[in-house]
Amino acid sequence: MISDPDQYKGSKVDFYAKIFVEPERSDDGVYIQAFADPKNSEQNVIVVADPKTDVKNEDIIHVVGTVRESFEGENALGGTVTAPVIDAEKVEKTDYITAFSKPLKTIEVNKEINQHGYIVKLSKVEVAEDETRAYVTISNQSNAKINFWEHNAKLLVGNTQHEKADNFEAGYPEIPSDILPKATVDAIIPFPAIDQNEKTIKLYFEGSSENYDITIEPFQFEVNLN
Secondary structure: OOOOHHHHOOOEEEEEEEEOOOOEEOOOOEEEEEEEEHHHOEEEEEEEEOOOOOOOOOOEEEEEEEEEEEEEEEOOOOOEEEEEEEEEEEEEEEOHHHHHOOEEEEEEEEEEEEEOOEEEEEEEEEEEOOEEEEEEEEEEOOOOOEEEOHHHOEEEEOOEEEEOOOOOOOOOOOOOOOEOOOOEEEEEEEEEOOOOOOOEEEEEEOEEEOOOOOOOOOEEEEEEOO
């Protein structure tokens, strides 16, 4: 459909995409430009939706509709771009994981480590085709501010150490640099993809407390993937 839209005129389509420019609006409809492959900024599509459709730039959407025709225009660099025009029956907001990174395997962990009221809970681990995700809750039950060093997070698979991965397309919640007393923060920390048939992995998280009379050791979790 992407490479030769005219061949698929009238065909029903059902796909996910990420909007990359603010939609244009008129009385007749909302005109959406989106990438069906946002990680590589590829597979440009133009979606014509109902005027009441409430979406904006960077939203991830689920589209059901019909291929109308092929559109040809110029991109910002002056190159020619060909994209299918889709008459949408349905456009709904969704999230990155649902759209582009469904888990191949989910491991419920629900383990927590408490150091002087600095609590880190590993709720679950998801193994997807493009990344591995740790679902973490940081809770400050102490009387001092704490810090969670997200970029020091590590994944150990066998003898291979992996650093935290960057996934700018996902829009995962950011972890604040300071976590106040009695505050709780939920986070999704991505790592590189691993073989879903691995038996065991280890996750390491680090942080500190502004109570300088105590020492916070690394939080270490061993997870059985079987």
